[in-house]
Amino acid sequence: MSKAVLEFKDVSFQYQETDKSIDLLDSLHFRVFDGEFISIIGASGSGKSTLFRLITGLEQPVSGSIHINGEQRPNRLGSVGYMPQQDLLMPWRTIYENAVLPLEIKGVSKQDAHQQVVKGLKEFGLSGYEQNYPSDLSGGMKQRVSFLRAVLSGSNILLLDEPFSALDAMTKLSMQEWLLAQWEKRGQTILFITHDVNEALFLSDRIFILTERPVKQLKEAVVPMNRPRTLSGLHAPEVTKMKEQLIEQLRERISL
Ligand SMILES: Nc1ncnc2c1ncn2[C@@H]1O[C@H](COP(=O)(O)OP(=O)(O)OP(=O)(O)O)[C@@H](O)[C@H]1O
Ligand SMILES: [Mg+2]
Numbered sequence: 001m002s003k004a005v006l007e008f009k010d011v012s013f014q015y016q017e018t019d020k021s022i023d024l025l026d027s028l029h030f031r032v033f034d035g036e037f038i039s040i041i042g043a044s045g046s047g048k049s050t051l052f053r054l055i056t057g058l059e060q061p062v063s064g065s066i067h068i069n070g071e072q073r074p075n076r077l078g079s080v081g082y083m084p085q086q087d088l089l090m091p092w093r094t095i096y097e098n099a100v101l102p103l104e105i106k107g108v109s110k111q112d113a114h115q116q117v118v119k120g121l122k123e124f125g126l127s128g129y130e131q132n133y134p135s136d137l138s139g140g141m142k143q144r145v146s147f148l149r150a151v152l153s154g155s156n157i158l159l160l161d162e163p164f165s166a167l168d169a170m171t172k173l174s175m176q177e178w179l180l181a182q183w184e185k186r187g188q189t190i191l192f193i194t195h196d197v198n199e200a201l202f203l204s205d206r207i208f209i210l211t212e213r214p215v216k217q218l219k220e221a222v223v224p225m226n227r228p229r230t231l232s233g234l235h236a237p238e239v240t241k242m243k244e245q246l247i248e249q250l251r252e253r254i255s256l
Contacts, residue, residue: 004067005157005189006032006055011064012214013047013054023214024050027064030208030218032191034156037183039192039200040218042210043250048193049085052159055191056082068157078106081150085161085193088146089134095121095145096130102153120148140171147179151186161193173231176202180229197246201239202229209249219249 013025024047032038040048053059054066057076065072068079081102089098096117103113121127124144134142143163150158163179164172180203183190194200200207201223209219224238233239 002034003070004031005034005069006191007067009065009067011054011061011066013050013059013061025054025061026214026216028215028217032157032189035187035189036206037190037192037204038206038208039194039204040208040210041194041197041200041246041250044195046210046213047215048210049161052082052084052161052191052193055159056080078153079155079157081153081155081158081188083146083150083158083160083163089142091134094131094133095126095137098134098145099148099152102149106154116152120152124148138171139167140175143167143175144178147182151182151188155188157189157191159191162195163192164199165195172199179203184227197243197250198234200246201225201234201243202231207246209246211249211252221246 008028008030010027010029011025012023012027014021014023016022040051042048050059054061055068055076057074060074066076068076071079073079090101093101099117099121100113103116108116118130121130124147126141126144126148129137129141134145137145147160147163150160164175167175176199179190192200192203204223207221207223209221211219221242224242225233225236234243
């Protein structure tokens with residue numbers, strides 16, 4: 001078995017609402033292994049984005065600990081590549097200036113940063129757009145810039161929060177195939193939040209499902225498909241069965 005790159009050990013999290021504390025996670029324990037592709041699904045408000053904010057250290061647990069690459073640190077933002085739920089490209093910065101941001105923050109020399117960004121933009125099909133602004137780009141292109149920014153953090157763990165939710169079906173499909181190709185090439189570990197069960201099945205090794213509140217345990221499904229994946233693989237009987245089970249689990253949560 002490969003090593004755990006991310007581990008939650010008995011993590012509890014609460015937030016304040018007017019005068020009371022509300023429990024969102026209760027002694028949650030899970031592990032993600034090196035090179036895995038994990039999708040996280042669950043009803044709106046079930047705590048998916050909060051898991052990511054805890055991993056980055058933007059929120060802190062009330063008890064328990066979070067280990068990244070075997071280490072426990074209060075500030076974990078530099079240890080992971082994070083693509084938040086809203087596209088956070090800065091409208092006043094060019095595509096080049098947006099992409100270079102994580103390298104600026106890390107204090108990488110201008111020359112070195114330039115090389116990495118130019119190479120990244122080329123690989124991500126964005127050459128020629130260096131001097132454009134985010135408003136000049138299509139949704140899919142903006143997602144690629146945002147994803148490149150997470151990759152340039154240099155981390156072995158990428159957290160992608162609903163990266164493709166705003167895209168039309170065809171663009172989404174080509175982005176999914178592109179993401180799988182990038183993942184296979186780079187060998188990073190990906191945690192991917194989505195509301196789309198088909199997307200989770202097509203991309204992931206395992207799917208985590210948030211079904212209760214507070215979250216005490218993640219339900220887990222191991223996707224029964226070999227790689228490389230094809231769309232027709234989604235129609236295999238064991239995959240359709242899993243899809244039905246996942247939808248059922250999400251429905252149970254909604255009817256609580
Ligand atoms: N710091 C906080 N202050 C107030 N409420 C919070 C805080 N953190 C989380 N919450 C609440 O916890 C719940 C879970 O939020 P979260 O954003 O993690 O949900 P989600 O599963 O990502 O939902 P969606 O699918 O809509 O993005 C929400 O009800 C949210 O309002
Ligand atoms: Mg969310």
